[in-house]
Amino acid sequence: MTKLDAKIPEGPLTEKWTNYIDKQKLVNPANKRKLDIIVVGTGLAGASAAASFAELGYKVKAFCYQDSPRRAHSIAAQGGINAAKNYPNDGDNIYRLFYDTIKGGDYRAREANVYRLAQVSNNIIDQCVAQGVPFAREYGGLLDNRSFGGAQVSRTFYARGQTGQQLLLGAYSALARQIGKGNVKMYTRRDMLDLVLVDGRARGIITRNLVNGEIERHAAHTVVLATGGYGNVFFLSTNAMGSNVTPVWAAYKKGAFFSNPCFVQIHPTCIPVHGDFQSKLTLMSESLRNDGRIWVPKKLEDAEKIRKGQMKAKEIKEEDRDYYLERRYPAFGNLVPRDVASRAAKERCDAGYGVGTTGLAVYLDFSEAIGRLGKNVVEARYGNLFQMYEKIVDDNPYETPMMIYPAIHYTMGGLWVDYELMSNVNGLYVLGEANFSDHGANRLGASALMQGLADGYFVIPNTIANYLSDQIHVPRFTGNEPEFVQTAKEVQDRLDRLMNVKGNQSVDSIHKRLGHIMWDYVGMARTAEGLKKAISEIQTLRKEFWSDLKIPGNQNEYNPELEKAHRVADFLELGELMARDALIREESCGGHFREEYQTEGGEALRNDKDFMFVSAWEYKGEDQEPVLHKESLKYEFIEVKVRNYK
Amino acid sequence: MDLTLKIWRQANSQAKGKMVEYKVSNVSPDSSFFEMLDVLNQNLIEKGEDPVAFDHDCREGICGTCSLYINGRAHGPDSGITTCQLHMRKFKDGDTIYIEPWRAKPFPIIKDLIVNRGAFDEIIQAGGFVSVNTGGVPDANAIPIPKPDADLAMDAAACIGCGACVATCKNASAMLFVAAKVSQFAHLPQGKVEASIRVQRMVAKMDELGFGNCSNTYACEAECPKEISVSHIAKMNREFLFAKVAAQANEK
Numbered sequence: 090m091t092k093l094d095a096k097i098p099e100g101p102l103t104e105k106w107t108n109y110i111d112k113q114k115l116v117n118p119a120n121k122r123k124l125d126i127i128v129v130g131t132g133l134a135g136a137s138a139a140a141s142f143a144e145l146g147y148k149v150k151a152f153c154y155q156d157s158p159r160r161a162h163s164i165a166a167q168g169g170i171n172a173a174k175n176y177p178n179d180g181d182n183i184y185r186l187f188y189d190t191i192k193g194g195d196y197r198a199r200e201a202n203v204y205r206l207a208q209v210s211n212n213i214i215d216q217c218v219a220q221g222v223p224f225a226r227e228y229g230g231l232l233d234n235r236s237f238g239g240a241q242v243s244r245t246f247y248a249r250g251q252t253g254q255q256l257l258l259g260a261y262s263a264l265a266r267q268i269g270k271g272n273v274k275m276y277t278r279r280d281m282l283d284l285v286l287v288d289g290r291a292r293g294i295i296t297r298n299l300v301n302g303e304i305e306r307h308a309a310h311t312v313v314l315a316t317g318g319y320g321n322v323f324f325l326s327t328n329a330m331g332s333n334v335t336p337v338w339a340a341y342k343k344g345a346f347f348s349n350p351c352f353v354q355i356h357p358t359c360i361p362v363h364g365d366f367q368s369k370l371t372l373m374s375e376s377l378r379n380d381g382r383i384w385v386p387k388k389l390e391d392a393e394k395i396r397k398g399q400m401k402a403k404e405i406k407e408e409d410r411d412y413y414l415e416r417r418y419p420a421f422g423n424l425v426p427r428d429v430a431s432r433a434a435k436e437r438c439d440a441g442y443g444v445g446t447t448g449l450a451v452y453l454d455f456s457e458a459i460g461r462l463g464k465n466v467v468e469a470r471y472g473n474l475f476q477m478y479e480k481i482v483d484d485n486p487y488e489t490p491m492m493i494y495p496a497i498h499y500t501m502g503g504l505w506v507d508y509e510l511m512s513n514v515n516g517l518y519v520l521g522e523a524n525f526s527d528h529g530a531n532r533l534g535a536s537a538l539m540q541g542l543a544d545g546y547f548v549i550p551n552t553i554a555n556y557l558s559d560q561i562h563v564p565r566f567t568g569n570e571p572e573f574v575q576t577a578k579e580v581q582d583r584l585d586r587l588m589n590v591k592g593n594q595s596v597d598s599i600h601k602r603l604g605h606i607m608w609d610y611v612g613m614a615r616t617a618e619g620l621k622k623a624i625s626e627i628q629t630l631r632k633e634f635w636s637d638l639k640i641p642g643n644q645n646e647y648n649p650e651l652e653k654a655h656r657v658a659d660f661l662e663l664g665e666l667m668a669r670d671a672l673i674r675e676e677s678c679g680g681h682f683r684e685e686y687q688t689e690g691g692e693a694l695r696n697d698k699d700f701m702f703v704s705a706w707e708y709k710g711e712d713q714e715p716v717l718h719k720e721s722l723k724y725e726f727i728e729v730k731v732r733n734y735k
Numbered sequence: 736m737d738l739t740l741k742i743w744r745q746a747n748s749q750a751k752g753k754m755v756e757y758k759v760s761n762v763s764p765d766s767s768f769f770e771m772l773d774v775l776n777q778n779l780i781e782k783g784e785d786p787v788a789f790d791h792d793c794r795e796g797i798c799g800t801c802s803l804y805i806n807g808r809a810h811g812p813d814s815g816i817t818t819c820q821l822h823m824r825k826f827k828d829g830d831t832i833y834i835e836p837w838r839a840k841p842f843p844i845i846k847d848l849i850v851n852r853g854a855f856d857e858i859i860q861a862g863g864f865v866s867v868n869t870g871g872v873p874d875a876n877a878i879p880i881p882k883p884d885a886d887l888a889m890d891a892a893a894c895i896g897c898g899a900c901v902a903t904c905k906n907a908s909a910m911l912f913v914a915a916k917v918s919q920f921a922h923l924p925q926g927k928v929e930a931s932i933r934v935q936r937m938v939a940k941m942d943e944l945g946f947g948n949c950s951n952t953y954a955c956e957a958e959c960p961k962e963i964s965v966s967h968i969a970k971m972n973r974e975f976l977f978a979k980v981a982a983q984a985n986e987k
Contacts, residue, residue: 140871156790157856159896160798176876212870219872221865221925223889230879248889255892256798262864269860277853300845329792366766368773369794477796480813480820483765546869595780597773641786647846648749649788650780 093346093720096393096507097201106205106629110510110551114558121146125309125565126556127294129281129336132159133253133519133538135315136260137545143267145550147557150307151264152276152296154331154652162317162329163541166253167374167474168237169245170217170538172210177234181242183207188727190536192386193239193426194501195679196729197349197693197703199722202526209547210539214246217545224248230482237534238375239734245535250374250473256538260545280652281336282542282580284312284343284517287556287572291517294336294639295573295580299652302361302645304581306573308566311516314340314551315541318522320353322660322667323612324604326497327359329371330542333656334663337504337523345512346705346718348525349502350663351671354532354680355613356498357430360481371481371537373453374474375534378423380458380467381491383430385442385451386413392442400679402452402490415435421734428531428680428693429734431495435613436691438494445492452489492548495613499537501528501680502670505705505720509552510544513705516556520544520709525703530679544599584644592637596653599634603627603664611668616684620672624665631661666706666715673700676700697729711731736823738764739831740775742787745844752844754833758980768811769794769801771823778976788847796820796960799895802902803848804835809899809958817897817960837902841909841945852898854944855912862936863916865925884922891919893961900955900963906947911955913937914971921974931978938975 098109116124124147128139131153132619139151153161187207191198218224224246225233234243248255267273278299285293285308293308296435319334320326341347358373386392387409394400413433415422425433434451437443459467464487468475475486484494504512504519506526511518521541528536566573610623624670634657642648677686677693678700686694704721709715745752755849758910759775766774769791778787792800796817805811811821826832834848842850880888891925892915900911920926926933949968956965 098816137869144868150768155792155798155800156852157896159856159859160792160800162798164799165793165795174875214868215872216869217873218867218878219867219925221888221920221923222876223892223919223923225889226880226885228882230881230885248892251797251893254895255889258892262859263867265856265859266864266866269855275856296749329798330794331792363765364763366763366769366770366774368767371795476815477820480816480822481767483822483824535834550869595777597777634767636761639780639783641780641783647788647849650786670952 090176092513093505093718094507095199095720096509098508102200102204105201106208113555114552116554116558116561117144123565124148124560125150125709126311126313126553127307127309128152128313128315129294130161130315130317130523131261132161132163132315132317132521133260133541135161136264137542138258138313138315138520138549139273140142140263140267141546141550143272149273150276150309151273152294154278154280154299156277158264158275158277159258159590161201161257162332163257163538164254164291165329166693167250167372167539168376169235169247169252169535170213170256171237171244171533171535172214172246172539173207173244173468174214176232177243179242181244185242186210186244189240190527190533191529192732193533194531195732196529196697196701197352197678197722198527198529199703200724203683206543207546208539209543212547213539213542217256217259220263222248222259235376236379237423238378238424238430239417239533247376250376250471251453253538256542260542265560278656281316281339282655283339283576285576286343286514287566287570290515292566292708293568293573293730296578297580300647302648304577306568306577308568308573309326310560310563311518311553312505312516313520314523315520315545316523319660319663320497320500322603322664323497323607324600325362325367325370327356327370330369333659335656335659338659338663340504340512340514340517342708343514344708345514345517347502347666348504348505348703348705349670350667351611351674351681352491352501352530352679353497354427354499354501355431356561357427357434357495358453358493359476359496360446361447361492361494368679371477371500372496373478373491373493375427377453377471377474380462380470381423381453381455382412382457383414383423383451383453384410384412385437389441392444395444396446396448411437411442418734425734426531426533427705431613432682434495450492452490453493455486456490459487470726486577499532501525501530501532505703509555510549511552511556518553520549520550530681546702574586584651584655587638587651587658588640588644590635592639592640593637594637594655596638596640596650598632600637600657600660601652602630605663606630607664607667611664611671614682614684615671617672620668623668627661627665627668634658634661660714666670669715670704673704674700695731736760736764736826736828738771738826741831742848743835744787744847747846762823764822766823767794767819768805768821768823769819788849790849791819794819797895799897802837802897803851804837804902806833808847809903810960815960817895826917828847831967836844837898839901839907841907842898842901852896855896855898857944858909858913858940859916861940862933866929867921878924880923888919888922891915891922891967894963895961897960899958899960901946903958904947905952905954906950908949909941909946910949910968910971911959911963911965913941914967917974918967918970919952923957927957930974931981934971934974935978
């Protein structure tokens with residue numbers, strides 16, 4: 090498949106990135122000023138990229154749907170960021186971080202990309218400290234670390250329970266500095282609704298100004314998408330309400346391949362669903378699994394009494410508790426990777442041992458930690474998380490165990506990119522969660538922040554020069570070229586079509602139904618039969634959407650219902666692609682669990698012979714089946730094993 | 736729960752606004768304040784009316800997007816939380832709830848309950864950063880920082896930029912917001928290098944944008960969802976004074 094050339098540099102794994110930098114083409118400072126870059130999204134990847142481009146001298150236009158770039162959803166990441174510093178002297182190094190990430194991803198990520206990620210991880214920590222990010226420190230004044238799932242070392246740097254916030258504010262301040270200098274033009278409250286191609290190259294975007302509804306044309310020499318993940322296809326997720334797939338989906342429809350859409354991360358420690366009115370799910374940081382122990386009652390009758398409110402967690406004796414992660418996975422215990430922990434919770438609840446009124450919850454218990462460390466230490470480590478839990482659930486986790494259940498959290502799939510982070514569309518780059526590249530079938534905790542900042546600060550500023558070096562003679566685009574006018578017209582037509590359905594159902598009511606289909610059939614456990622059903626139900630729902638949708642108000646004003654409608658229209662197409670991808674992947678790996686493919690002990694059963702590839706879907710038009718391309722994965726530097734956390 | 740809501744409705748920045756009364760019924764006490772508003776909006780959409788526009792995104796108290804003045808208090812009756820973390824169990828069946836936008840001249844209304852807080856971004860652009868470019872920085876552990884200083888910096892850095900401090904201040908002062916950023920960097924060696932120029936630029940921008948003066952009522956601290964202490968304002972005032980004295984000394 091010549092179309093999918095990952096452009097992996099020559100040489101041994103440890104030298105690929107330096108070899109690349111040795112040979113990459115450069116753009117001199119005078120020419121950088123003549124080159125425009127569009128960056129969509131201002132989370133960790135987008136803000137760090139936009140700031141770094143501007144520091145280098147490029148002219149940057151940055152876009153976000155929020156009212157300020159500081160609000161991108163990276164801000165919600167709690168636990169931490171990984172790096173191979175080995176400050177604790179516990180045997181960590183770049184190779185081990187690389188190895189853990191590849192293994193954690195169940196051998197479905199690209200070796201060279203992941204190794205580079207581990208290599209630049211240390212630079213990220215240095216960079217953030219220099220910016221004034223207040224990481225947690227020891228009394229000696231040096232940086233503190235903690236452990237996260239899927240690792241036996243402590244390599245996670247953190248800033249209380251607000252690591253994402255602090256890292257984002259660091260990147261945001263770097264971006265703000267460049268906005269202040271006039272090197273970045275910032276556009277807030279904008280939805281990117283389409284990508285503009287000129288002679289097959291990405292040259293601009295069409296946006297809608299969310300305040301006044303104006304359709305705008307923005308041109309540049311190259312376009313960088315850093316627009317996050319698509320977890321909101323499930324309606325309920327830990328994503329922000331506005332997180333959406335629209336920019337990525339627009340690129341897909343313009344020819345960019347969509348890779349591994351079925352690889353979705355279901356996070357084991359979220360506050361359980363408690364009612365139909367619920368609008369989102371709240372994550373409780375994975376760091377809680379450092380000291381919290383997960384359990385359910387050993388006896389079915391106890392579980393039943395708890396569900397009926399006739400018994401309390403504390404009344405269950407130690408010997409009647411099933412610490413099922415410690416039982417099943419003694420080597421990693423409560424710190425197994427997220428996919429493993431989530432499935433184990435589902436297994437216990439499906440077998441009737443779940444707690445809470447719905448039976449869809451397990452306990453996360455700190456009583457042992459409080460006894461061992463004292464309440465003060467536990468409070469210092471997790472105080473803000475405990476407070477957050479108490480505000481939502483109205484229950485004190487110092488006294489009664491927390492209740493948790495898995496929820497949609499992160500999407501490993503995304504647009505296909507090569508080693509340079511360029512999609513198969515010339516001049517279109519994709520960073521962070523929006524691309525597919527580093528986490529395989531399952532992402533380890535504290536690695537999303539690492540990837541976002543690695544892509545933005547250290548990878549793309551290098552690789553984009555390789556493309557822009559032969560663009561220095563291309564004059565600036567104005568946005569009035571026929572391709573821009575035509576694409577803007579298509580966007581306008583789509584919005585008109587949405588407004589003119591004039592049916593009876595609100596966007597949310599249809600989105601909720603899509604969410605149910607996705608959770609039931611494309612969620613934690615999938616079957617061929619269920620996935621086929623999902624495809625047909627989504628197709629039916631999509632027809633209903635386009636014939637019975639109701640959007641009040643008009644287009645030329647602030648209209649949140651219209652915003653949501655466009656996003657849900659895209660989710661209704663994406664959901665089907667996810668189900669198709671899950672259907673062709675006849676194996677279980679990472680977050681993708683096909684019930685037909687499991688061991689006798691209920692562990693995921695991978696099929697390396699037939700499925701050691703990255704799927705890459707090509708859009709073929711409305712009502713046409715997409716075409717599957719495959720990039721086969723070759724592991725030259727590590728031995729592929731059965732993932733074992735026992 | 737059955738509730739009466741009195742909500743500020745304003746079609747756009749130019750239009751004249753007014754309070755409008757709505758009823759919502761069967762609200763679960765376990766739902767969040769926004770989930771209650773979702774129910775109201777769903778009803779309005781079904782009736783073909785324009786739903787109430789309000790800012791919200793993460794719905795877990797960290798992005799700083801949400802606002803709302805509820806019964807005369809920024810982020811509502813509970814303390815230490817944003818509106819999205821407010822739950823209906825804090826209200827009683829039959830209550831009347833007044834819901835208004837942030838009211839401050841530098842935060843013009845866009846629609847209904849949504850205001851433009853771009854002024855905060857402008858203040859950060861004026862100096863709320865450490866001037867380091869990507870790359871070429873020292874090893875992270877080459878800059879030891881005493882833990883108490885790092886903790887104080889983190890206390891200040893917890894600001895989410897929601898604007899509650901401005902909305903609740905009778906002078907619409909942005910002192911707590913600006914002080915939080917100034918103080919974060921003033922407690923860290925990385926920030927010391929340009930401390931003087933930073934505080935001067937940020938304060939000048941704050942004044943230019945029309946934020947009022949601080950008259951030490953501490954309302955901002957009381958309503959801050961992240962409970963940021965006014966002691967950071969004292970720290971900023973000291974930084975500002977030092978900067979001025981240093982500037983005058985240089986002139987001489």
